[in-house]
Amino acid sequence: MPSTDYVSKVLAAVRRIPRGKVATYGDVAAAAGFPRAARGVAAALHQAGGSAPWQRVLGAGGRICLRGEDAFEQRLLLEAEGVRFRGARVDMKAHRFEPRGRARPKGGIHP
DNA sequence: GCTTTGACTGGAA
DNA sequence: GTTCCAGCCAAAG
Numbered sequence A: 001m002p003s004t005d006y007v008s009k010v011l012a013a014v015r016r017i018p019r020g021k022v023a024t025y026g027d028v029a030a031a032a033g034f035p036r037a038a039r040g041v042a043a044a045l046h047q048a049g050g051s052a053p054w055q056r057v058l059g060a061g062g063r064i065c066l067r068g069e070d071a072f073e074q075r076l077l078l079e080a081e082g083v084r085f086r087g088a089r090v091d092m093k094a095h096r097f098e099p100r101g102r103a104r105p106k107g108g109i110h111p
Numbered sequence B: 001g002c003t004t005t006g007a008c009t010g011g012a013a
Numbered sequence C: 001g002t003t004c005c006a007g008c009c010a011a012a013g
Helices: A003-015 A025-032 A038-048 A069-080
Strands: none
Touching: A003 A025, A003 A038, A025 A038
16 A cells, blocks of 8 residues: 555544644544554654644643644644643643544543 | 755653 | 653655
8 A cells, every 4th residue: 555545544543633722642543543553653744744733733631742833833823722721731631532432431420 | 876964752750 | 741662664865
């Protein structure tokens, strides 16, 4: 399969992330069909440029792995979407996108 | 076609 | 809590 397919799948997975939600590189890679291509996702997103909501993709634990002003911009975009930050990290507890649709947080859910 | 680089990750120190 | 190390994968040169 051509690399273009890989990029397309990654972009598709990223586009599935709803506004106000975020996902890690590993999650996107798994959603695209490559559970261990976290770095590949980064490369694909870099190539895609702004063809996909790259700002919704974060490192493990909700940490921004970008450098310089890109990291600053990503944080701004996420905040504009309603994503909350806890220190230098994103509150994955509240904004982590899960394709599985968490049926029941079991007693953990509380208003 | 091989080597280097990088927007990664998980575990250990 | 941070920092360091080895492993993984894809894009660029």
